[in-house]
Amino acid sequence: xxxxxxxxxxxxxxxxxxxxxxxxxxxxxxxxxxxxxxxxxxxxxxxxxxxxxxxxxxxxxxxxxxxxxxxxxxxxxxxxxxxxxxxxxxxxxxxxxxxxxxxxxxxxxxxxxxxxxxxxxxxxxxxxxxxxxxxxxxxxxxxxxxxxxxxxxxxxxxxxxxxxxxxxxxxxxxxxxxxxxxxxxxxxxxxxxxxxxxxxxxxxxxxxxxxxxxxxxxxxxxxxxxxxxxxxxxxxxxxxxxxxxxxxxxxxxxxxxxxxxxxxxxxxxxxxxxxxxxxxxxxxxxxxx
Amino acid sequence: xxxxxxxxxxxxxxxxxxxxxxxxxxxxxxxxxxxxxxxxxxxxxxxxxxxxxxxxxxxxxxxxxxxxxxxxxxxxxxxxxxxxxxxxxxxxxxxxxxxxxxxxxxxxxxxxxxxxxxxxxxxx
Numbered sequence: 425x426x427x428x429x430x431x432x433x434x435x436x437x438x439x440x441x442x443x444x445x446x447x448x449x450x451x452x453x454x455x456x457x458x459x460x461x462x463x464x465x466x467x468x469x470x471x472x473x474x475x476x477x478x479x480x481x482x483x484x485x486x487x488x489x490x491x492x493x494x495x496x497x498x499x500x501x502x503x504x505x506x507x508x509x510x511x512x513x514x515x516x517x518x519x520x521x522x523x524x525x526x527x528x529x530x531x532x533x534x535x536x537x538x539x540x541x542x543x544x545x546x547x548x549x550x551x552x553x554x555x556x557x558x559x560x561x562x563x564x565x566x567x568x569x570x571x572x573x574x575x576x577x578x579x580x581x582x583x584x585x586x587x588x589x590x591x592x593x594x595x596x597x598x599x600x601x602x603x604x605x606x607x608x609x610x611x612x613x614x615x616x617x618x619x620x621x622x623x624x625x626x627x628x629x630x631x632x633x634x635x636x637x638x639x640x641x642x643x644x645x646x647x648x649x650x651x652x653x654x655x656x657x658x659x660x661x662x663x664x665x666x667x668x669x670x671x672x673x674x675x676x677x678x679x680x681x682x683x684x685x686x687x688x689x690x691x692x693x694x695x696x697x698x699x700x701x702x703x704x705x706x707x708x709x710x711x712x713x
Numbered sequence: 714x715x716x717x718x719x720x721x722x723x724x725x726x727x728x729x730x731x732x733x734x735x736x737x738x739x740x741x742x743x744x745x746x747x748x749x750x751x752x753x754x755x756x757x758x759x760x761x762x763x764x765x766x767x768x769x770x771x772x773x774x775x776x777x778x779x780x781x782x783x784x785x786x787x788x789x790x791x792x793x794x795x796x797x798x799x800x801x802x803x804x805x806x807x808x809x810x811x812x813x814x815x816x817x818x819x820x821x822x823x824x825x826x827x828x829x830x831x832x833x834x835x836x837x
Contacts, residue, residue, distance in 0.1 A: 473754070473755075473758070474752050474754070474755040476718075476759065476762075495752075497718070497755070497801075499719050499722075501828070503829075505825075508825050509823075512823065512824060512825070517749075519715055519716055519719040520824070520825050521825065521826055521828050522825050522826065522827045522828060522829060523828040523829065524828075524829055524830075527726070527828075527829070527830050527835045527836075528726055528835070528836055529726060530723060530724045530725055530726030530734075530828070531722050531723060531724070532722050532723070532724055532735065532762075532764070534762065535722040535762065553832075555832045560837060564835070564836060564837065568726070
């Protein structure tokens with residue numbers, strides 16, 4: 425899977441060509457629409473009521489279009505001017521802002537009934553300028569967002585973390601800003617369909633469950649996920665203990681195995697002049713005397 | 714495409730700018746009216762969030778005098794229509810928004826306001 429955030433900063437990556445490509449690609453369109461629909465579902469807005477929403481990283485308005493269809497009034501912000509231009513051409517209904525979300529929002533407290541963001545916040549983890557500090561930007565983003573949301577309300581972020589550390593960084597920043605909630609993983613057993621949603625809540629509410637084919641997996645900050653992790657840790661410890669016991673007995677490796685292992689290790693480390701393997705490797709020598 | 718509904722929610726977010734940072738003042742404005750369907754229920758629910766004096770001042774600075782000085786308790790359909798017109802149909806396409814507190818200018822071009830800050834203006 426390619427990761428655009430490793431290639432260039434967002435405002436550079438989503439230049440004119442990439443912006444039109446992004447918007448005309450029917451596959452991206454359908455995926456974005458699906459994710460927006462799911463995000464809206466997780467947002468759990470009261471039915472038949474028009475809400476005032478914030479679309480964080482609205483891009484060319486693919487997600488905004490869905491909000492229009494639902495009849496919501498929305499405000500979108502994005503850092504890539506080319507994407508916003510495409511959004512203007514597509515005549516989306518929402519108000520658009522050229523805005524770096526890492527700099528925080530200036531909206532008055534309690535403005536929005538909810539916020540959605542599709543495939544955006546992983547960008548915040550990059551430091552694209554010397555003055556950027558991801559933790560600081562995340563904190564600024566979440567605190568100002570928390571302030572601008574109504575109580576009670578939700579913010580749903582679909583994102584592509586590249587590692588568990590990133591997930592941890594984002595969730596802890598959100599927690600520090602005062603958000604409740606947790607991670608919802610849809611289709612956790614499928615590599616392709618797997619989608620992560622960070623559902624943040626202002627005020628006390630319950631975390632919704634993830635979708636899947638047969639079985640559920642919700643990684644809450646506490647509850648099921650934590651319980652399972654504890655279990656795993658215990659198993660791991662037991663396994664290590666047993667391993668230790670057997671090692672104390674007899675050495676299992678033969679001389680040849682040991683030599684092969686060492687040579688493999690040297691090759692992996694890039695050491696020069698490691699002899700090639702042959703049938704003579706680590707052979708037994710006859711006794712000389 | 715800055716509508717007044719959004720403008721009424723927007724304060725300056727420059728570092729340490731906490732006084733007089735709302736509302737941002739429009740200047741050199743190019744206004745476009747785009748008609749849209751009114752949703753009175755939404756307007757009624759939205760009213761508590763509005764900062765009425767700021768809205769009236771801004772609407773007047775843009776040449777719309779239809780709103781009363783004080784927020785009415787009971788709304789007639791006419792007044793709701795006027796409110797809808799001000800909030801949802803008036804789009805600022807070009808111009809500047811200036812913060813009265815710190816003087817930061819947010820330029821609006823092609824309907825998109827540039828909210829980017831310089832590095833020293835970003836809050837922590």
